[in-house]
Amino acid sequence: MNIREEILSGVNKIVIKIGTRVLTNEDGFLDKNQIMELSKQVIKLCSGGYSVVVVSSGSIGAGISALGLQKRPNNLPELQAAAAIGQGKLIEIYNECFTKHGYHAAQLLLTRQDFEDRQRYLNTCNTLHSLLNFKVIPIINENDTISVEEITFGDNDILSALVTNLLRADLLILLSSVDGLYTTPPTSGKTCSVLSVVDFVSDDIKKLAFKQKTREGIGGMKSKLEAAGIAAGSGEAVIIANGRHPDILSKIMNYDNVGTLFLPYKKKIASRKRWIGFIARPKGEVYIDEGALDALQKKGKSLLPSGVMKIDGNFVKGDVVSIVNVSENREIARGLMNYSAEEVQKIKGLSSSLIKKTLGYKPYDEIIHRDNMVLL
Numbered sequence: 001m002n003i004r005e006e007i008l009s010g011v012n013k014i015v016i017k018i019g020t021r022v023l024t025n026e027d028g029f030l031d032k033n034q035i036m037e038l039s040k041q042v043i044k045l046c047s048g049g050y051s052v053v054v055v056s057s058g059s060i061g062a063g064i065s066a067l068g069l070q071k072r073p074n075n076l077p078e079l080q081a082a083a084a085i086g087q088g089k090l091i092e093i094y095n096e097c098f099t100k101h102g103y104h105a106a107q108l109l110l111t112r113q114d115f116e117d118r119q120r121y122l123n124t125c126n127t128l129h130s131l132l133n134f135k136v137i138p139i140i141n142e143n144d145t146i147s148v149e150e151i152t153f154g155d156n157d158i159l160s161a162l163v164t165n166l167l168r169a170d171l172l173i174l175l176s177s178v179d180g181l182y183t184t185p186p187t188s189g190k191t192c193s194v195l196s197v198v199d200f201v202s203d204d205i206k207k208l209a210f211k212q213k214t215r216e217g218i219g220g221m222k223s224k225l226e227a228a229g230i231a232a233g234s235g236e237a238v239i240i241a242n243g244r245h246p247d248i249l250s251k252i253m254n255y256d257n258v259g260t261l262f263l264p265y266k267k268k269i270a271s272r273k274r275w276i277g278f279i280a281r282p283k284g285e286v287y288i289d290e291g292a293l294d295a296l297q298k299k300g301k302s303l304l305p306s307g308v309m310k311i312d313g314n315f316v317k318g319d320v321v322s323i324v325n326v327s328e329n330r331e332i333a334r335g336l337m338n339y340s341a342e343e344v345q346k347i348k349g350l351s352s353s354l355i356k357k358t359l360g361y362k363p364y365d366e367i368i369h370r371d372n373m374v375l376l
Contacts, residue, residue, distance in 0.1 A: 017160035021177035022243035039097035062086030161227035175243030180260035201229035235268035277374030284313020335373035
């Protein structure tokens with residue numbers, strides 16, 4: 001049994017992200033035939049017993065086509081207008097393709113805030129699981145009509161990783177216009193090869209994110225590697241592959257050596273810890289000394305005030321913060337705070353026995369309890 005078969009044979013739930021360049025032609029207009037082809041491949045997976053969720057770009061391309069524009073707009077209001085028109089067109093095409101085979105498409109438009117608010121996060125999770133229990137294929141996209149930051153930076157790669165975490169899916173497939181992660185820039189004139197397997201999204205791997213963003217797609221390999229790091233770090237496999245290759249999804253699930261497979265490099269993390277470690281954005285930083293670093297990484301301890309050297313940010317109790325190794329200025333964990341920034345500023349560097357004397361109260365010995373912490 002090769003590594004792909006070993007990893008993919010146990011997959012039941014799949015998130016498939018389809019990039020803009022996969023769904024549009026050279027002029028940037030939506031390619032309906034391509035959507036139909038990919039829809040057939042998705043249906044084939046569903047018929048084979050897999051639960052599938054699709055994160056699809058393409059709403060702006062669909063809007064450009066509907067408006068009869070000659071090129072992609074350059075300003076945000078026009079991009080958002082195109083997205084508003086294109087969302088309906090895009091889901092209409094998906095639904096038309098799916099209903100021919102007895103399935104329905106359901107549209108979910110999400111923003112980062114839907115993931116960061118714990119209640120909205122759980123509601124989204126429940127909705128998706130309910131849809132999967134019916135004969136429905138969720139089609140997810142960012143709500144580009146209102147998400148200024150997301151529409152600027154092209155965050156559907158990250159969105160797909162967050163959806164993978166939310167669902168605890170076994171596999172994230174990122175379909176792009178490239179064959180995988182190249183070892184050298186594909187336009188350099190040199191013979192370049194695609195890495196078949198990546199064990200860990202290291203700094204050296206991140207350096208392979210050559211600037212190959214297409215005219216329509218604005219995510220690029222950098223965001224795909226970031227997405228791979230999020231999903232693989234939670235214990236899920238990730239594959240980057242070319243969505244224009246015929247029957248690519250079947251080839252992947254038949255263990256063919258296509259694309260780049262990112263191995264899950266941690267045991268599966270519980271849903272609550274996924275939210276803490278990979279979904280909620282930190283509200284500040286807590287910088288720790290070497291003793292605290294050793295206690296967290298090697299001894300599985302909680303973070304005590306004695307190990308805190310400095311803080312940054314205006315966080316409150318219950319906020320997620322980054323835990324940073326001060327000597328290397330490197331984030332090593334994330335966790336839920338038991339104290340506010342104002343309180344930590346007063347007790348940092350002190351023994352837990354001095355918390356009550358300093359603050360006048362002591363609800364916790366720990367700044368962050370181990371149960372509310374995720375090592376990165």
